[in-house]
Amino acid sequence: MAVCNCPMRTAIFDARFESLDAIREFVAQAARDAGFDDVNIYSIQLSADEACSNIIEHAYKGDPDHIIECSSTVDQGNFVLIFKDHGCCFDPEIVPEPNLSGKLEERSIGGLGLYLIHHLMDEVKYESQGEAGNVLTLKKRLAA
């Protein structure tokens, strides 16, 4: 099993869609350093993009004068990404499963991002901290 004594890295990004490039680069570098291959690096980037897009759109309702705090670390064989925002409470349980097999006209417009995160990462934990905001933790097992 790959062992990595990785201190937690944290970066702060403006909560704007323009920041997604930089967010993806931050997580890609962390994933690369943790020893993931290209396929997994892409999955991790995609998950991070979807998570932050949701924060910008739903937690902050598109108001750009906010920040997203992204942290990465390795903990007990897992690559861990933590996203913190100070936006409004978001309950992922109320997001319906997207329609993935219907006719073109029946397909979901929403819910795809959350679906991707759940299927690309091994663990997804969402915590609301009330007025203080939300914490989203994503984990992916390191290669054996």
Added chain:
Amino acid sequence: MDITTHQYKHCDLISVKGRVDSYTAPKLGEAFENINAAGRYKIVLDLSGLEFMSSAGFRTLLMAQRTCKRYNRGEIVLACVPKRTMEAFELTGFTPLFIYFPDLTSAVGNF
């Protein structure tokens, strides 16, 4: 992200270079809309230069395909889809919504 377009006799070509995400997807959506506004609905989307696409891009493609296929007036076909994007399509059940071509010649020739 850069978009270039080219009009052929029987279809339009949109070539995307770079990354399609929540920031850049609207620009791709506009490219489809501009072609539709000209009354044209047969489109080849060239993804050979695509580096990344999030669900924002998937949504843009879904909505554009709905518009193009309405009244049987046309459709969007995809050319040179990168492996990572194909995998994400498969994961989200998008695969059956489009026809795929390995190169531009066959994609344009389809129309």
